[in-house]
Amino acid sequence: MSDPVMLITGASRGIGAATARVAAAAGYRLALLARSADALTALVDEIGAAKALALPCDITSWPDLTAIVQQVEDHFGRLDVAFANAAMSVPSSFLGTSGAEPEKWRDMVLTNVYGAAITARAVLPALTRTKGHLLLTGSNAGRGIRPGNLYSATKWAVTGMAQNIRAECVGTGVRVTLIQPGMVETEMTAATLDVPKLHPEDIANAVLYAVNQPPTVDVNELTIRPTGQHPNR
Numbered sequence: 324m325s326d327p328v329m330l331i332t333g334a335s336r337g338i339g340a341a342t343a344r345v346a347a348a349a350g351y352r353l354a355l356l357a358r359s360a361d362a363l364t365a366l367v368d369e370i371g372a373a374k375a376l377a378l379p380c381d382i383t384s385w386p387d388l389t390a391i392v393q394q395v396e397d398h399f400g401r402l403d404v405a406f407a408n409a410a411m412s413v414p415s416s417f418l419g420t421s422g423a424e425p426e427k428w429r430d431m432v433l434t435n436v437y438g439a440a441i442t443a444r445a446v447l448p449a450l451t452r453t454k455g456h457l458l459l460t461g462s463n464a465g466r467g468i469r470p471g472n473l474y475s476a477t478k479w480a481v482t483g484m485a486q487n488i489r490a491e492c493v494g495t496g497v498r499v500t501l502i503q504p505g506m507v508e509t510e511m512t513a514a515t516l517d518v519p520k521l522h523p524e525d526i527a528n529a530v531l532y533a534v535n536q537p538p539t540v541d542v543n544e545l546t547i548r549p550t551g552q553h554p555n556r
Contacts, residue, residue: 326374328399329534330354330392332382332442333409335362337509338460341523342406342530347374349531351404354395356380382409382438388445396449403453404534405446407439408460412511415473428473435477436484443488447497454496456534459485460526461503463548489543498541500533502526505548519549 329346333339334355343353343366353375355363363377376398380387395402411434414422439459450457465478485501492499508520526547533542
């Protein structure tokens with residue numbers, strides 16, 4: 324088959340699952356990554372096993388990621404788009420007046436920063452072979468000040484990472500896009516009430532907008548906010 328192939332981390336819910344549905348409708352075959360294959364069962368059934376492959380993966384594990392990228396190329400014959408989307412959030416306070424205890428920060432930093440970095444490192448050799456596209460999920464929180472917010476700092480890191488990856492990929496034909504959502508209606512934001520929120524499908528449509536540009540167009544950053552979002556969110 325010649326249909327393009329998209330790999331999505333954090334694919335079992337929220338932005339990842341929405342992107343999988345929109346990409347499948349656009350003709351992509353899909354490699355869907357999540358911590359548990361069971362979490363992907365319903366989505367694979369919905370899209371169809373002929374087009375979607377469920378791949379359990381710890382995205383903070385370099386051996387897991389390299390093995391999966393090889394599995395994707397073996398199964399589908401190519402990799403055209405990789406969406407480093409997996410992330411998590413815990414509340415934090417550097418003064419210690421609120422939020423989770425520091426030991427609980429570790430997984431967030433590893434997932435959001437290290438996980439995104441090694442996902443990029445694992446997929447880029449395959450993407451150079453297809454002159455493909457790497458996308459990373461950043462955040463509006465990664466472009467502004469959020470008092471005491473370590474999650475925001477991890478997304479600042481992703482902002483810089485995306486720029487540095489794009490710079491290194493010059494001359495390879497690989498395009499790099501940083502997707503920066505505002506408040507999105509997901510499990511991560513469920514406790515934030517009475518504010519405007521985007522739907523995950525809004526972000527999925529932004530992903531497809533970026534990848535559907537002509538090969539000569541590299542959309543480096545997309546910032547998507549719900550209408551009326553507070554400037555400090």
